[in-house]
Amino acid sequence: MKQIFIVGHGGPEKLRLRESHDPSPAGGEIRIRVRASGINFADVLVRQGLYPDSPKIPCVVGYEVSGTVDAAGPGVDQSWIGRDVLGLTRFGGYADVVVVPEKQVFEKPVLLSYEHAAAIPVNYLTAWQLLVVMGSLKPEETVLVHNAGGGVGLATIDIARHIGATIYGTASSGKHAFLIQRGLHEAIDYRTKDWRVELNRLTNGKGVALITDPLGGNHWKKSYKALRSTGRLGMFGISVATTSRLFGPLRLLPVALGMPFFHPIPLMNTNKSAFGVNLGHMWRESEMIAGWMQILLKGVADGWVRPHVDKSFPLAQAGEAQTYLEERKNTGKVVLTV
Ligand SMILES: NC(=O)c1ccc[n+]([C@@H]2O[C@H](COP(=O)([O-])OP(=O)(O)OC[C@H]3O[C@@H](n4cnc5c(N)ncnc54)[C@H](OP(=O)(O)O)[C@@H]3O)[C@@H](O)[C@H]2O)c1
Numbered sequence: 001m002k003q004i005f006i007v008g009h010g011g012p013e014k015l016r017l018r019e020s021h022d023p024s025p026a027g028g029e030i031r032i033r034v035r036a037s038g039i040n041f042a043d044v045l046v047r048q049g050l051y052p053d054s055p056k057i058p059c060v061v062g063y064e065v066s067g068t069v070d071a072a073g074p075g076v077d078q079s080w081i082g083r084d085v086l087g088l089t090r091f092g093g094y095a096d097v098v099v100v101p102e103k104q105v106f107e108k109p110v111l112l113s114y115e116h117a118a119a120i121p122v123n124y125l126t127a128w129q130l131l132v133v134m135g136s137l138k139p140e141e142t143v144l145v146h147n148a149g150g151g152v153g154l155a156t157i158d159i160a161r162h163i164g165a166t167i168y169g170t171a172s173s174g175k176h177a178f179l180i181q182r183g184l185h186e187a188i189d190y191r192t193k194d195w196r197v198e199l200n201r202l203t204n205g206k207g208v209a210l211i212t213d214p215l216g217g218n219h220w221k222k223s224y225k226a227l228r229s230t231g232r233l234g235m236f237g238i239s240v241a242t243t244s245r246l247f248g249p250l251r252l253l254p255v256a257l258g259m260p261f262f263h264p265i266p267l268m269n270t271n272k273s274a275f276g277v278n279l280g281h282m283w284r285e286s287e288m289i290a291g292w293m294q295i296l297l298k299g300v301a302d303g304w305v306r307p308h309v310d311k312s313f314p315l316a317q318a319g320e321a322q323t324y325l326e327e328r329k330n331t332g333k334v335v336l337t338v
Contacts, residue, residue, distance in 0.1 A: 211224075
């Protein structure tokens with residue numbers, strides 16, 4: 001098998017292709033010949049030494065793949081063999097072979113290419129948890145999607161559009177036309193304007209019902225203030241850590257120091273709530289995840305789940321693929337192909 005290892009913290013040069021023997025599936029596991037692997041911002045954070053859940057280095061990252069099953073371990077339904085699938089991997093996805101628990105594998109919709117199938121698990125499950133499960137978004141409400149042009153951002157737009165809500169989003173200006181075409185009602189260029197001022201203008205000073213915020217630190221304070229009464233803030237990432245000029249673990253310091261503390265009394269008196277989402281801490285809830293996934297895969301058939309792959313890179317060019325994300329060039333998903 002071929003795998004991309006992170007051999008140390010630093011730039012894309014810390015990614016190395018290594019070869020080893022194919023793994024065999026143990027009881028309850030399935031082996032997948034990978035055709036495409038999804039890249040997530042968390043993978044970049046691991047390489048930069050900024051990801052709290054990082055496995056010990058050297059490691060192979062990657063949370064999701066699509067491909068074809070070629071072996072099934074004891075106790076597993078052998079009819080999986082030969083089927084096209086997509087699956088969640090608890091790391092190890094940057095590879096041409098993975099072994100994963102059966103409960104994390106789902107049949108690939110025939111409508112989707114391998115690349116598009118690999119773009120579904122992390123982005124759509126995260127967006128589903130944010131908007132539907134914990135955010136309770138309703139058709140008459142307005143949601144503000146930060147980082148609307150990213151992988152999770154586009155999935156969030158798909159789901160909010162399906163719900164029928166009004167959708168505002170922040171993104172670099174070059175992505176706005178595409179986002180409007182995808183269903184965003186108003187795009188805000190947060191890099192040249194204060195998004196809060198723009199949002200106040202758009203909502204006549206009222207604020208919005210739900211905000212999805214993967215930026216972290218004091219950005220969460222600003223988002224919380226931009227909620228209207230009964231508003232919910234969904235926090236799910238710390239992208240701002242990458243812009244810190246400090247070194248090593250110190251880079252997380254400004255993020256940690258800027259974070260809000262939610263005291264019950266102000267929460268009560270402002271009629272607002274704040275919640276966190278971390279899909280990487282949901283492994284023990286596989287039945288719940290499987291239930292969400294069935295809805296999303298039906299959404300593919302019904303046409304409202306529309307994964308968008310911006311760019312594919314060969315597995316050996318994982319460094320270039322991560323750089324593309326870091327340089328904010330992506331609109332939607334970036335995948336590795338075998
Ligand atoms: N908690 C969870 O379960 C979970 C799951 C998936 C993702 N996430 C988090 O959600 C966020 C988005 O993840 P993703 O995989 O969908 O990535 P992504 O959004 O596809 O890729 C990066 C994009 O983020 C924007 N961005 C904002 N601040 C940035 C910064 N400081 N440096 C680089 N890019 C920045 C850029 O778009 P613009 O130029 O348009 O701003 C860039 O194109 C990340 O923080 C990630 O860790 C969390």
